[in-house]
Amino acid sequence: MVVRERFEQELNEVQEQFIEIANSSINALKIAFEALLNQDLETSLKILEDDLIINRLEEEINDRVILMIAKQQPVATDLRRLMVLVKASADMERVGDYAVNIAKETIRIGKDPLVFPTTNLQTMCTKTVEMLESIIKAFTDEDTVSAKEIAELDDYVDDLYGATITLLLRAGAENPSHISQITHLTFVCRYLERSADHATNIAEHLFYLVKGKHYELNN
Amino acid sequence: MVLGIKEENSIVKSIHMATKPSTDVAKKVVYDTRNLNLWYGDHHGLKDINLSIYENEVTAIIGPSGCGKSTYLKTLNRMVELVPSVRTSGEIVYRERNILDKSYTVEELRTRVGMVFQKPNPFPKSIYDNIAYGPRIHGIKNKKILDEIVEKSLRGAAIWDEVKDRLNQNAYGLSGGQQQRICIARCLAIEPDVILMDEPTSALDPISTLKVEELVQELKKDYSIIIVTHNMQQAARISDRTAFFLSGEVVEYDKTDVIFQTPADQRTEDYISGRFG
Numbered sequence: 010m011v012v013r014e015r016f017e018q019e020l021n022e023v024q025e026q027f028i029e030i031a032n033s034s035i036n037a038l039k040i041a042f043e044a045l046l047n048q049d050l051e052t053s054l055k056i057l058e059d060d061l062i063i064n065r066l067e068e069e070i071n072d073r074v075i076l077m078i079a080k081q082q083p084v085a086t087d088l089r090r091l092m093v094l095v096k097a098s099a100d101m102e103r104v105g106d107y108a109v110n111i112a113k114e115t116i117r118i119g120k121d122p123l124v125f126p127t128t129n130l131q132t133m134c135t136k137t138v139e140m141l142e143s144i145i146k147a148f149t150d151e152d153t154v155s156a157k158e159i160a161e162l163d164d165y166v167d168d169l170y171g172a173t174i175t176l177l178l179r180a181g182a183e184n185p186s187h188i189s190q191i192t193h194l195t196f197v198c199r200y201l202e203r204s205a206d207h208a209t210n211i212a213e214h215l216f217y218l219v220k221g222k223h224y225e226l227n228n
Numbered sequence: 229m230v231l232g233i234k235e236e237n238s239i240v241k242s243i244h245m246a247t248k249p250s251t252d253v254a255k256k257v258v259y260d261t262r263n264l265n266l267w268y269g270d271h272h273g274l275k276d277i278n279l280s281i282y283e284n285e286v287t288a289i290i291g292p293s294g295c296g297k298s299t300y301l302k303t304l305n306r307m308v309e310l311v312p313s314v315r316t317s318g319e320i321v322y323r324e325r326n327i328l329d330k331s332y333t334v335e336e337l338r339t340r341v342g343m344v345f346q347k348p349n350p351f352p353k354s355i356y357d358n359i360a361y362g363p364r365i366h367g368i369k370n371k372k373i374l375d376e377i378v379e380k381s382l383r384g385a386a387i388w389d390e391v392k393d394r395l396n397q398n399a400y401g402l403s404g405g406q407q408q409r410i411c412i413a414r415c416l417a418i419e420p421d422v423i424l425m426d427e428p429t430s431a432l433d434p435i436s437t438l439k440v441e442e443l444v445q446e447l448k449k450d451y452s453i454i455i456v457t458h459n460m461q462q463a464a465r466i467s468d469r470t471a472f473f474l475s476g477e478v479v480e481y482d483k484t485d486v487i488f489q490t491p492a493d494q495r496t497e498d499y500i501s502g503r504f505g
Contacts, residue, residue, distance in 0.1 A: 013502050080459060084488045087501050223489035 016081050020090065023073050024149070027094050030066045031145045031175045034101045035098045035138060037063065037108035044195060045115040046127060053112035063105035070098045073205070089221065093214040100207040100214075104141065107200040114193040114200075121130055125180055129173040133201045136166050140208040148215050156212035160226035163209045164180065170202040211219060255282040257306060258422055258452045264318035266299060268311060273299050275476045277318070281422075286444060288455045288467035288484065290460065292499065295473040297456045301424050304454065306334050306343040317364045323421070339366070342415035346427040348407030350399035350414070355382075355391050358377040358399050358410055362418040377417050384450075385413035386443050405436020412443065423447065441466050449474065460500055472496045 037056055044052040061166040074091045077083065083091060140162050174195060181191040209227045216224040238493045240416060259281035266274035276294050281287050290298040302308040306327060315365050327337055359378045368374060378395070382388040387409040391402070399410050408428060410429040415423055425444070429437040442455055444466050457463050463470050464484060472495075480487065480496045491497045498504055 016502075084464065085491055085497050086502050089489075101408065 010157075013081070016083070016087070018079070019073070019077055020087075022069060023091070023094055024068060024079070026073070026176070027098055028145065028149065029107075030063060030070065030098055031101045031141070033059075033063050034105035034108065035141045035145075037105050038141070039138055041108040041111040042130075042197075042201075045111060045118075046131070048067075048115065048118065048120055048123070049071050050116055050119070053115040056108055056112035060105050060109045063102055067098050067102040071095055072078055086218070089218050093215070093218045097211045097214050100210045104181070104207050106202045107132050107204045110200050111197050116199050118193050119191055121190060122191055123194075124184065125177060129176070130170055130194070131200065132199065133173065133198065133205075136169070137201050137205040137208070140166070140205050142216075144184055144208040146212045148211055151215065153219050155215055155225060156215045157193060160209045160212040163205050163227045166202055166205040170198060171196070175197050232308075237375060253389055255285065257281065258283050258322065259454075260319075260321040262319040262321065262322060264300075264303065264316065265316065266303060266308065266316045267294075269313040272363075273476050274303070274316075278406055279471060279478060279481055281452065281454060283452050284448055284450075285468040286448050286455060288463035288465055288470045289454065289456045289473060290458075290463050290470060290499070291473035292504065293458075296476040297473045298426055300473065301426055301454060301456050303328075304422070304424055305338055305343055306422065307343070309334070336445040339418055341422045342418060342420035343424040343426070344408070344411050344415055344428045347431050348411050350402075350407050352398065352400060354396045355399050355402070355410060356395040356475055358414050359417045362414065366418065376470070381417040384445070384447070385409045387413060403436070405432050405439060407431075408432060408436065408440060409443065412440070412447075416444045416447075420451065422432050422452045422454065425453060426457055427458060430458065460488075460502075472499060474499070 028080070037059060040052060041056045044056070074095050077091060078088070081087075138161050144156060144159045147153075147159060177191050177195045177198065182192075185221045213224055213226050216222070216226065261281075263277040264274055264277040265272070276302060289300065291297045292424050302329075303316065304322075308314055308316075315476075316328055318328070320328055322337070323354070324339070325332060330474045351361060353361070355367075358379055360374045360383050361437050364376060368377070379388060382391060388487060389408060391397075391410075399407060402410060408431075412423075431441050432440065438453060441462065444455070447453060448468075455463075455467065467484045469482065470484045470487040472473045472479045472487065472491075472493075474495060480491060482492070486492075487496060488500060491500065
């Protein structure tokens with residue numbers, strides 16, 4: 010069999026870039042959240058700066074895929090793979106944006122002592138990062154069974170989000186003087202929940218890649 | 229279409245079912261090939277071919293060189309019989325009659341089935357005489373009727389406006405793309421039911437290719453077209469159904485959208501993706 014060596018090589022390079030953007034974004038999310046807990050403003054500012062690299066990486070992936078489609082005219086699985094890489098890269102770039110948003114909330118909170126227990130948020134962050142890391146592995150391995158299991162974890166994050174928001178609103182009502190910080194933490198809670206949704210999106214992209222049909226994995 | 233994960237198993241089943249030709253009850257079958265086998269001497273060129281070609285559709289036949297796609301096309305108008313060592317078994321039912329039956333004359337068949345070849349092959353005659361050739365053979369002498377046929381055929385082949393002022397000039401003076409459309413017009417002049425096209429654009433430049441492709445889309449309203457092509461994108465662009473031939477067998481036959489998006493057979497996927505052939 011004659012393998013399309015040039016195409017395969019370029020495809021591998023784009024896949025490597027996807028892994029790079031995924032790792033960078035997940036890392037940014039982890040660091041941004043740690044910086045929130047430690048109220049580390051310097052690291053938070055660094056997250057903002059580093060996001061430019063993530064954005065540029067996504068643009069590079071898009072440009073390369075467009076060029077590959079124009080030059081190589083892929084069909085069937087090859088074409089789906091490229092489309093899915095573009096979409097999954099956009100998902101991961103968005104996770105990078107949520108890291109930036111969390112960093113901005115940290116900067117807004119500043120050095121005021123945290124007035125709300127962060128246990129739930131920590132659990133949400135741990136679970137979200139776990140989902141994202143696992144889905145990137147499942148995506149690379151084209152493992153739809155694991156992808157489906159990972160997408161199902163989103164329910165847990167959603168439940169935790171609902172419960173945490175309720176607690177935050179209650180805390181705000183009980184202590185109106187804390188409302189500013191509570192609002193910032195509410196946003197953080199939202200950003201974590203949205204980041205987990207992108208793991209589900211990537212799981213759906215994987216199903217489209219492998220099966221050639223659209224699936225809704227988590228309603 | 230958005231599907232729940234529960235439907236996955238039924239989806240996977242439906243994908244695998246696509247290995248069998250889709251039947252379309254609303255469409256009339258023009259050619260029904262049943263268990264066709266063909267040998268060139270000892271060489272088994274076509275193996276147990278079963279294909280239904282539908283009316284007013286473009287059916288593309290793709291596959292690597294030597295896979296039997298041109299041989300199959302030439303069985304549809306029995307041109308393959310020009311090779312002395314050829315023998316066949318099975319049936320090709322065209323409009324409810326088996327064309328491989330001895331009682332079916334080649335002349336009768338070829339008034340219904342026209343053919344366009346890889347290289348434009350106009351006769352060394354005027355544009356007018358190229359088109360009028362077939363009708364004249366069929367006994368039409370009346371100049372007015374011939375004029376009408378020539379104009380209608382040239383219009384049908386989307387070349388009337390380019391040649392209407394020089395109908396008496398030699399067809400050899402036209403460009404390759406124009407010559408090919410003259411050949412298509414010559415084919416239309418006998419008012420066929422089916423048009424067979426054997427790589428009709430492989431010798432043409434990109435603009436001429438596009439013109440012929442657009443013409444094929446127009447012609448399918450009135451004719452059924454079967455096209456052999458090495459150009460994957462062309463098959464994807466212009467055909468309704470695609471058959472993938474490999475080593476004399478039909479590996480997969482389905483709607484073109486299915487073949488180029490989610491082919492059922494790995495060999496089809498590998499071929500259309502350029503991994504062999």
